[in-house]
Amino acid sequence: MIIYIILLLFLLLLMIGTAIYSIVQRDLLYAVIGTGVISLILSILFLFLQAPDVALTEAAIGVALTTIVFIITIRNTVRFEEEPKRPSKPASK
Amino acid sequence: MKKILVLSLLAVFGVYLLEVLFKIDFGHQFFLHGVKDFYLTTSPDKMGVANVVTAIVVNFRGFDTLGEVTVLFLATTAMSSILYKGRHQLGERAVLFSSSRIVMTGSKLLFPAIILLGAYVFIHGHLTPGGGFQGGVIIATGFLLMLLSYEDYKVSHVALSLVESLAGITFASVGLLGFLNGGTFLQNFLPTGGLNNLISGGVIPIIYIAVGFKVGAELTGLIYTALNEKD
Amino acid sequence: MEFKLFDLSIVEYAFFITAVLIILIGLYGALVKKTLIKIVIGLSVLDAGINLLLISVGYVKSGTAPIFSPALIKDMPLTLENIKKLSEGMVDPVPQALVLTAIVIGFGVTAVALSLVIRLYRHHHTLNIDEIKNLKW
Numbered sequence: 001m002i003i004y005i006i007l008l009l010f011l012l013l014l015m016i017g018t019a020i021y022s023i024v025q026r027d028l029l030y031a032v033i034g035t036g037v038i039s040l041i042l043s044i045l046f047l048f049l050q051a052p053d054v055a056l057t058e059a060a061i062g063v064a065l066t067t068i069v070f071i072i073t074i075r076n077t078v079r080f081e082e083e084p085k086r087p088s089k090p091a092s093k
Numbered sequence: 094m095k096k097i098l099v100l101s102l103l104a105v106f107g108v109y110l111l112e113v114l115f116k117i118d119f120g121h122q123f124f125l126h127g128v129k130d131f132y133l134t135t136s137p138d139k140m141g142v143a144n145v146v147t148a149i150v151v152n153f154r155g156f157d158t159l160g161e162v163t164v165l166f167l168a169t170t171a172m173s174s175i176l177y178k179g180r181h182q183l184g185e186r187a188v189l190f191s192s193s194r195i196v197m198t199g200s201k202l203l204f205p206a207i208i209l210l211g212a213y214v215f216i217h218g219h220l221t222p223g224g225g226f227q228g229g230v231i232i233a234t235g236f237l238l239m240l241l242s243y244e245d246y247k248v249s250h251v252a253l254s255l256v257e258s259l260a261g262i263t264f265a266s267v268g269l270l271g272f273l274n275g276g277t278f279l280q281n282f283l284p285t286g287g288l289n290n291l292i293s294g295g296v297i298p299i300i301y302i303a304v305g306f307k308v309g310a311e312l313t314g315l316i317y318t319a320l321n322e323k324d
Numbered sequence: 325m326e327f328k329l330f331d332l333s334i335v336e337y338a339f340f341i342t343a344v345l346i347i348l349i350g351l352y353g354a355l356v357k358k359t360l361i362k363i364v365i366g367l368s369v370l371d372a373g374i375n376l377l378l379i380s381v382g383y384v385k386s387g388t389a390p391i392f393s394p395a396l397i398k399d400m401p402l403t404l405e406n407i408k409k410l411s412e413g414m415v416d417p418v419p420q421a422l423v424l425t426a427i428v429i430g431f432g433v434t435a436v437a438l439s440l441v442i443r444l445y446r447h448h449h450t451l452n453i454d455e456i457k458n459l460k461w
Contacts, residue, residue, distance in 0.1 A: 008338070009338060012338055012339070012342040015342060015346065016342060016345055016346065016349070019345075019346050019349045019350070019369050019372075019373075020349060022365060022369065023349055023350075023352065023353040023357070023362075023365070023366060023369070028359070028361050028362070028365075031362070031365055032365065035365055035368050035369060035372075038346075038369060038372050039372065042372050042375065042376060045339075045376060046376075046379055049339075049379050049380055049383050049415070050383065050387055050388060050389045050390075050415045051379050051389065051415070051420045051423075052222035052389055052391075053144070053146045053147075053222045053223065053224065053227070053420060053424055054375075054379060054420050054423050054424055054427070055222075056214070056222060056223055056227040057226055057227050057230065057424055057427050057428065058375070058427055060227060060230040060231055060234060061230055061427055061428065061431045062372070062427070064230075064234045064237065065230065065233065065234070065237070065312065065316070065431060066368065066431055066434055068237060068241075068316065068319075069315075069316075069319055069434065069435050069438055070361070070364075070365070070434075070438065072319045072320060072322060072438075073319075073361060073438040073441055073442055074361065076322055076442050076445070077361065077441065077442060077445040077451055078445075078451055081357075081358075081359045081361075081362055082358070082359065082451075082452055095356065096356055099352060099355045099356055100352070103348045103351055103352055106348070106351075107344050107345075107347075107348050110344050110347075111340065111341065111344050114337075114340045114344070114377075114381075115337065115340070117381070118336070119336050119337060119339060119340060119380065119383065127416075128418060129411075129414075129416045129417060129418060130408075130411065132417055132418065133390060133407075133411035133414055133417065134404065134407050134408055134411055137392045137402065137407055138402075138404060138407055143391055143392045143393060144390070144391045144392075145390040145391065145392075145414075145417040146390060146391075146417050146420050146421050146424065149417055149418065149421040150421045150424060150425070154421065157425065158425075161425050161428065161429060164429055164432060165428065165429075165432050167432075168432030168433070168435055168436050169432075171436050171439075172435055172436055172439045175436070175439045175440060175442075175443050176439050176442060176443065220393075221391070221393075222389070222391065226424060226428050230428075288392060288397075288402060289392070289393070289394050289397075308428070315435055319435070319438075319439070322442060
């Protein structure tokens with residue numbers, strides 16, 4: 001039984017860590033994969049909390065569809081977040 | 094400066110949220126009685142539905158679900174109108190990666206199995222975990238696999254809109270038939286059958302199958318619109 | 325059926341603390357970051373945290389999923405008393421139905437937001453909100 005609790009705490013810690021990673025990462029593609037990992041862990045946690053319907057939905061939507069829409073957006077725009085300390089030039093008009 | 098402001102704001106918000114949450118213990122008996130008693134006893138007793146979440150989504154809050162599929166339809170429409178391009182400007186579809194023969198053959202083999210799984214999930218929505226939303230999303234994932242691995246795979250917009258409209262009409266007309274027979278929108282008018290049989294639950298399987306088709310068509314259209322986006 | 329996973333006091337509040345921390349991380353990302361895609365990622369993380377919070381509020385200790393499956397009923401006759409006795413040990417189905425709706429709607433919202441991001445990029449050729457007018461706070 002203790003192994004379940006260790007697994008649970010590990011999953012919760014991993015989820016917090018992945019959330020921080022996907023916020024601070026400058027490469028947007030890695031950040032999007034991070035949100036996919038968050039959804040995957042969330043789906044396992046829903047199964048622990050006795051909500052199998054919600055776990056199915058989260059696994060299908062959060063892991064597959066949201067990630068692919070983000071990746072298409074990154075492909076059509078830019079991949080890297082800009083540096084914050086850059087001297088701000090006036091917007092080209 | 095802005096970061097300090099935001100961090101202090103978030104700290105205050107978090108502390109107060111946690112204080113409220115610690116007053117309701119995790120998994121406490123506080124939630125043992127409430128509106129859940131009514132749902133949990135009425136659903137298998139009077140409606141013959143084994144999965145109580147399905148009974149809530151389709152019947153007790155069925156009007157809400159009708160609004161939800163409408164919101165999804167609006168999201169699809171808004172996305173394709175925001176990303177509008179003239180018909181002559183429509184170029185090739187964005188190819189995320191060029192796929193090898195193994196990927197193409199494998200996805201052709203997997204595609205019917207994924208569609209079958211999605212259909213199973215939404216047909217058995219009143220018996221096992223699952224339902225229209227999950228099944229529809231699984232079907233859309235199957236189409237996503239085909240669209241990613243075949244560069245010239247096309248989905249017919251006419252077929253998608255036909256399926257979606259027919260499913261929506263089925264949902265609304267089954268709801269309106271409740272007016273004629275029982276008295277309220279989405280009221281059950283079919284015999285309920287035995288618990289845990291496939292043919293049971295009255296109108297709930299019909300509505301959830303319609304929701305499955307509608308969600309599958311809407312999400313497939315949404316992915317197709319997004320994949321066609323290329324500068 | 326004796327599956328008492330959450331009897332230890334360590335995990336009593338671990339779900340609440342994790343959910344609130346993830347909500348705060350998502351809000352921080354949505355408020356501080358400058359890139360539009362990063363803001364949408366922050367909102368997505370916030371969505372995940374809120375879903376976890378709602379589901380864990382509806383949990384009942386050593387409860388089962390709210391499904392009257394044949395394995396749960398066994399050979400019990402389905403009288404109202406038996407159904408009431410079975411439903412004592414089930415988790416709350418109302419937040420689950422709510423979160424089911426919220427996840428699907430959240431995906432629609434994310435898709436529309438990202439299409440707006442693509443449109444803005446096509447018009448301004450940048451994603452930095454400092455350089456796009458009228459989006460500063």
